[in-house]
Amino acid sequence: MTSKQKQVDYKQRFAALQQRFIGTLTTKADRLCQLAKAIAQGEQSFLAEVIADSHQLSGSCGTFGQKSLGDLASGIEQTAIALQNSEPHSDRTLQLLIELTEHFQRNVASVIDTALNTPVVKQAAEQENNLIWLLLNDALLTDDLSRQLSAFGYSIEVFTDFSACCQALDAISPALIYSAVELDATAGSVFKQTDLLKAMQEKQIPWMLYSPSDDFDLRILAARHQAQAFYVSPLDIPAMLGRITELMQLKSEQKGRVCVMDDDALLAEHYALTLQAAGIECMVLAEPRQLIQDILHFQPELILMDLHMPLYSGPELAGVIRQHDALKSLPIVYLSAERDQAQQLKAMAFGADDFMTKPIDDAQLVKVVQVRLARSRELRNLIEKDSLTGLIKHSAIKEVAQLEFERAKRSGKNVSVVMLDIDHFKSVNDKYGHAIGDVVITTLATMLQQRIRRTDKAGRYGGEEFLLVLPNCGRQDAMPMLETILESFRSIVFHAAGQDFYCTFSAGVACSDADFSDAEAMLAAADERLYQAKSLGRNRVLA
Structure with missing residues (x-):
């Protein structure tokens, strides 16, 4: 689990773990001394145990902040190896081994009190952040972007000047800032807003730029100030939404x-x-x-x-x-x-x-x-990954479904799968062209990636059809999530040939609690529900 998911105070856990480690050192130091003395009395078989124990301590002590103890343990290990390799055993080396183990024991006693009494500093848990700030000088574009981004579940705040945005950064940090290169002639370009640029850099806030025209010098400035993207008019909103989702996922997704x-x-x-x-x-x-x-x-x-x-x-x-x-x-x-x-x-x-x-x-x-x-x-x-959508390909998402089905059977928990298909997609291609059809597909793919949980997987099953695999999720949880995604998707405005149009999808849900024989049977059931949703008029989710 990540710190966001569990709201874990890692500093406190590290301190507790270090104290547990320190608590074991006295026993380990005493054991090394006893083994060394037993070796001096002729128990040569204990040499292997001294080597193994000191080898382990030489690695762990440094990790837990006790480098000097780790160095001593390494010295014990090397001395024990030298003693093991000498025939007959050197009395001088044996005496050195005893002295080193006793020295290690004394050092453990001297550091244990301070280590165990190290104060624990509490750390505030990191909160989810889906806030996007818009700094644009085009009211129509601002309204359009606000509506589209809200459909993807983002919170939007609009600023009309750079200084107000900079002041707001003193109190809160957005997940992303999307700014025009210039708001008005008086304020000048965003690249002259040194306080704003400094605040964004210090808080490591991703930002993207919009310019009414393409210009190489502006692109160089954007790269110099580490802007994550640069868009020009006319704005490719689906591409921009995809990039925003990608940046947000980099900040929040499980890192491996x-x-x-x-x-x-x-x-x-x-x-x-x-x-x-x-x-x-x-x-x-x-x-x-x-x-x-x-x-x-x-x-x-x-x-x-x-x-x-x-x-x-x-x-x-x-x-x-x-x-x-x-x-x-x-x-x-x-x-x-x-x-x-x-x-x-x-x-x-x-x-x-x-x-x-x-x-x-x-x-x-x-x-x-x-x-x-x-x-x-x-x-x-x-x-x-599918090159158009960035979703998992057909064969890979089927493997995920099989894996999660088997995992659900072992754990006794549910897994749901969703077959999802864009309604009347052929008409979109026929009327507006395949390029616009690709925009519709990538928009839905982006929304799916943004709206499903981190543990869920989305794949492009073929053409305009998608497959979702939802571990630890029953029908009662899957249905509201799919209904919310459908409501958001049908509110998105697509533009082509001077016209606005909308799209919907149909979906079928199947859950492992229906006692399917295998994942293929569960996928077939979801596909059957999808067919029924289409037959009943589309634009709906059936389970």
């Missing part, structure tokens, strides 16, 4: 799904919490024998996996993952305190894509994961 597997449960939880705070959904994999089932259920876009674990190594588990055709392209990144580059490269030869050395800085972890997810998503979009 990642599985984390580490034998240090607290460290795995820390990684997950760090990524969740960045808007990335995470699942901690705790049971190796359930690995494949958990991955297929969660459908991650990336796996972070410890290299050295007690029962199975990272390369062994990566090999098991690669044995499944559906998971061959799933990126895997190893996390380990292993600093030997030869060992790192050897490990990566077994199915992994990258290697990160513990302790891992939180910012570095987030950045590496974001880059990996972005590349993975770009490749997947090239394969799965």
Whole structure:
């Protein structure tokens, strides 16, 4: 879940997790001392346990803000390895091991009080923001845009001068600002409004520009001031709506799904919490024998996996993952305190894509994961997304329906599917041309993307037909949502050949609670409801 979805106070959770980690250090330090003393008394088999425990601590201590303890643990690990490799065992090295474990124990005692008493700072939860500000000098265009954007569920506020907009930014930040290059000759262009530009930059507010004419110098200025889009008259409203929806989704959508597997449960939880705070959904994999089932259920876009674990190594588990055709392209990144580059490269030869050395800085972890997810998503979009609408293609959306149907059966929750078709679309193409028909299709696709939940999926099923897959959603929830989308869609004004026209759609809904044998049967039922909606006069939703 993202911070927006759960309203999570991440700072408080990080502090609580750090305190839990610190609470385990005394026991771990005492154990290292006891093992070292047992080794001195002839129990050489305990060397492997010292190496494993200190290796784990060298990675986790730095992550939890205890770098000095991590360095000490790394020294214990290297000393234990040297002792293990010496024949006969060196008394001097053995004495050094005992001294290092005792030094580690004393340092744990000295830092534990301050770490446990660190005050927790509460952080306000981030709220959803669908507010768009318009700064235009054309009243008709302003009214038209306000009506169209409102149909897409956005809240609109109109400003007539730059100074009023700048003053309003002191109190509230919109999700987006859409501005004319110039409002009037007196105020000059928006590029001369230094206070406004500075405020937008500081608050990281996306903005788009509108100009009555195309001009290269204006486009350069727009790029220089990091405007997200530049539109000229006559305004392509559907294209602009699509771009606005894209920008809003970038701000609010889930930023990816990642599985984390580490034998240090607290460290795995820390990684997950760090990524969740960045808007990335995470699942901690705790049971190796359930690995494949958990991955297929969660459908991650990336796996972070410890290299050295007690029962199975990272390369062994990566090999098991690669044995499944559906998971061959799933990126895997190893996390380990292993600093030997030869060992790192050897490990990566077994199915992994990258290697990160513990302790891992939180910012570095987030950045590496974001880059990996972005590349993975770009490749997947090239394969799965329809070029006209940006929605999932026919085959991919059917796979989503199958996956969610199986997940619903396992969990006992409902999933609904919706077959949706634009009414009288052939007449639109015949009367206004295929280019205008494409505008109608992309407008509905944009509205679907903007109105469905983040967990829902929308796909172009073919031509003017769409398929929605709605997990954890029964008929009683699907119907009002579809009725609202239909009401908004039929209020949109399309322009062509000097005329205004409107469009509607028909939709059929089917839910898994009807005990279908498989996803295909559920899709067929939704298609039958769609046919009935068409037969009853179109412009309606049937379940």
